Amino acid sequence: MVVDRDMSVLRFLDEEFRKYGMTFEHKVLGESQIATIEPENVKTVLATKFSDFSISLRQKAFYPLLGDGIINADGELWSHSRAPLRPQFSREQVADIKSLREHVNHLIAALPKDKTAFDIQELFFRLTLDSATEFLFGESTNSLSPNSSPASGPLAACGGERGFADAFPLSLGYFIYRARAQDFILYYVDRVLDAKSNPKHQNPNENKRYVFLEALAEETRDRKILRDQLLNILLASRDTTASLLTSSFYYLPEAGSRLRQEIIEVFPIEEKDSITLEKLREVKYIRYFLNEVMRLLPPVSLNGRIAVKDTTLPTGGGPDHKSPILVKKGMRIIWPVWHMHRRTDVWGTDAHEFRPERWEEGVKKGWNYLPFNGGPRTCLGQQYALAESSYVLVRLLQQFDILENVQPEITLPRYKAYLVLSHKDGVQVRLWSSSFSRSLRE
Ligand code: HEM
Secondary structure: OOOOOOOHHHHHHHHHHHHHOOEEEEEEOOEEEEEEOOHHHHHHHHHHOHHHEEOOOHHHHHHHHHOOOHHHOOHHHHHHHHHHHHHHHOHHHOOOHHHHHHHHHHHHHHOOOOOOOEEHHHHHHHHHHHHHHHHHHOOOOOOOOOOOOOOOOHHHHOOOOOHHHHHHHHHHHHOOOHHHHHHHHHHHHHHHHHHHHOOOOOOOOOOOOOOHHHHHHOOOOOHHHHHHHHHHHHHHHHHHHHHHHHHHHHHHHHHHHHHHHHHHHHOOOOOHHHOOHHHHHHOHHHHHHHHHHHHHOOOOOEEEEEEOOOEEEEEEEOOOOOEEEEEOOOOEEEEEHHHHOOOHHHHOOOOOOOOOHHHHOOOOOOOOOOOOOOHHHOOOOHHHHHHHHHHHHHHHHHHOOEEEEOOOOOOOOOOOOOOOOOOOOOOEEEEEOHHHHHHHHO
């Protein structure tokens, strides 16, 4: 994962892959680096020779904010970190539709319904923060709600009602607000630890919903570990899911009518409360649509590792570019998923076109399709992200039957922030519902 504000790295790599083929070595600031879009090589780094590679510079760069949490940990520390988290992501507790419902209601209430154009990205960033904080801490930042905010202290400590919503992305960029972001998490950690050590103290989670932090506090009572893990998962979940949702709206006008039709067949407009995870999975086209969005605009578009010992990659060397290549200890390997997902020899001559139907025609997902990474470090929140995004799509397409993308011109989105792809100029849309217009006339 790299910092790339204007996609200049991806553009540069475009040229280089065209000139040198699927795997090449080049110098970056005097250091040798291998760039590859060969699935076999990426599989080797992420799975077959997993322990020959580390997460590279990320650890040092993000330590002040992310500490020893899972995203930032390597080796032994990482495996100790991942083991207790895994069960928390098992299917049953993935994306609680009931609590999502309230946040999507707030989103729908906040959307202009009079055909005014607006940037939907900004609202998706708030939505995914609200839903992730609810899932992780049992209490939401409620940044989309017009009149409710969490009852207690951390938002004040973060600088006002929307303070955390603002401090969090800023802290990713500059670390300036990292203490605020960490204090926010510690407030909930202390509250849960207090309830666990003093059973007489009232448990704030009276309805006994699943709360990630409480479940994790059964595994460890270490305050710093809990803080680091929760902040890491918030980082991993929030921007990525907002990116997927925003890019979905970027492409919706192209596939929206089929998507809406298939959604309405299973979830009629008047049945807003009948949405379940099982039924969401029934609408296969939602999955094809999301797969295609993540193929062309993968939220994590570029990733990398560093070799911790001398090792080899299976292909890309020699005159025929098919022989194994030597990777010296300390060498960096990068694989731009962005380019892997656009290879015409893998995806066909229409690789650059948005066409969800290709998934229906039996495209195989393997090491050539890696929006969630692969191998032992694969994304833990994949099911959560897909469930949340599917639910949001269903609710919004139930609600609105006309959707226009009103981008000044459909240009390639540019990176706005760090780490995760977002649309520099937002995604400007206009939504309209004929049922609203009917009710306005009546
Ligand atoms: C569309 C949404 C998402 C995408 C595209 C995505 C993608 C990724 C990728 C590419 C990685 C690997 C990073 C690396 O090791 O270099 C990752 C790791 C991770 N993701 Fe996600 N993610 C998404 C949503 C989520 C959500 C919603 C959660 C949690 C609720 C989550 C939790 C994690 C965790 C904990 C890791 C670290 C796994 C480890 O290092 O062992 N992700 N994700």
